[in-house]
Amino acid sequence: MTDCMTQDHGITQAQGTGFLKRMVSGYMARRQQRQDRAVFQHMLALDPHILKDIGVSRGDVIWANNLPLEVNAAKAL
Numbered sequence: 001m002t003d004c005m006t007q008d009h010g011i012t013q014a015q016g017t018g019f020l021k022r023m024v025s026g027y028m029a030r031r032q033q034r035q036d037r038a039v040f041q042h043m044l045a046l047d048p049h050i051l052k053d054i055g056v057s058r059g060d061v062i063w064a065n066n067l068p069l070e071v072n073a074a075k076a077l
Contacts, residue, residue, distance in 0.1 A: 033069045040073045041065055 043061045056077060064073040
């Protein structure tokens with residue numbers, strides 16, 4: 001065996017699995033944020049009287065839609 005094959009690189013299998021889980025979890029969270037924002041953007045197509053019934057203005061929806069993806073636009077609104 002070569003030294004390369006027998007060296008311990010300091011990463012255990014559990015650490016590698018944890019890293020992979022964090023990567024997948026981060027990807028899934030980001031994907032969900034984008035889907036939520038796409039659904040939220042539907043509000044931009046609503047009539048002003050419907051927005052008034054909901055209790056928001058078109059300006060409010062535009063403001064919330066321009067927030068970073070990490071921010072839940074619905075909660076901020």
